[in-house]
Amino acid sequence: MPRSQTPLVRVIGRASRERRPPFAGEIIAIPVRTPLIRRGEDLVALVASAVSGIARPGDVICVSETAVAIAQGRMISAETIRPSRLAYVLSRYAGALATVNQPESLQLVIDQVGAGKVVYAAAAQVAGRLIGRRGVFYEILGEAISTIDGYTGTLPPFERTIVLGPENPDGVARDIAAATGARVAIVDVNDLGIAKVLGASSGVARARVEEALLENPHGNADEQTPIVVIKWRASGANPFVEAAA
Numbered sequence: 001m002p003r004s005q006t007p008l009v010r011v012i013g014r015a016s017r018e019r020r021p022p023f024a025g026e027i028i029a030i031p032v033r034t035p036l037i038r039r040g041e042d043l044v045a046l047v048a049s050a051v052s053g054i055a056r057p058g059d060v061i062c063v064s065e066t067a068v069a070i071a072q073g074r075m076i077s078a079e080t081i082r083p084s085r086l087a088y089v090l091s092r093y094a095g096a097l098a099t100v101n102q103p104e105s106l107q108l109v110i111d112q113v114g115a116g117k118v119v120y121a122a123a124a125q126v127a128g129r130l131i132g133r134r135g136v137f138y139e140i141l142g143e144a145i146s147t148i149d150g151y152t153g154t155l156p157p158f159e160r161t162i163v164l165g166p167e168n169p170d171g172v173a174r175d176i177a178a179a180t181g182a183r184v185a186i187v188d189v190n191d192l193g194i195a196k197v198l199g200a201s202s203g204v205a206r207a208r209v210e211e212a213l214l215e216n217p218h219g220n221a222d223e224q225t226p227i228v229v230i231k232w233r234a235s236g237a238n239p240f241v242e243a244a245a
Helices: 043-050 065-071 085-091 103-113 115-130 136-141 169-180 206-212
Strands: 009-011 027-032 060-064 075-077 161-164 183-189 195-200 227-232
Touching: 043 060, 043 065, 043 169, 060 065, 060 169, 065 161, 065 169, 065 183, 085 103, 085 115, 103 115, 103 161, 115 136, 169 183, 169 195, 183 206, 195 206
Parallel strands: 009 027, 060 183
Antiparallel strands: 027 227, 060 227, 075 161, 183 195
């Protein structure tokens, strides 16, 4: 397809770089700013109020999994964790943006899966790099890592808080969808070009939503925009809605 015909994901209200998603039409991603979300927050009411006048049927409201987990109280103060020597040693070799570059976060992984599996994953990571394969450590440990958010870059008062994965993200998405009339996805997105839908309401085409969020319109700094509304602004079938829905 010639460049002039290539569709763009446009991020409203935030600097954006051009992307070329593999589906036709133009997509608008609108980051929505909210008050600071705290433990015990009525997230359904907060999201419904925040997207009022913005989200419509056919749109997908994408809510950060960190916001959901904080509202559910799924977080641990780093000061309450006593990292082992293994956690200190291995965390030094993690990338600067990796969750497990913090010994406290890595200790939670060790507690969950055991020291033996973590050592095995670390050895496999080293072996994988020798043959040009990256990410083996994360492949082996899977959700034990993916459900933990480290505290680097987290907004106050959570700058020393480790956030765990949300409980029942599908159920949360359904509740928000019922309150807003739009489809909803609970998402884990970062600036490393990774986007994952952890839960969704009925009819959400999860893979398409993940593709649209690779640019991370939520932001990973102090934007305070845990909600992004994705709009399809072209004729034809909405790629974010499953055909059978």
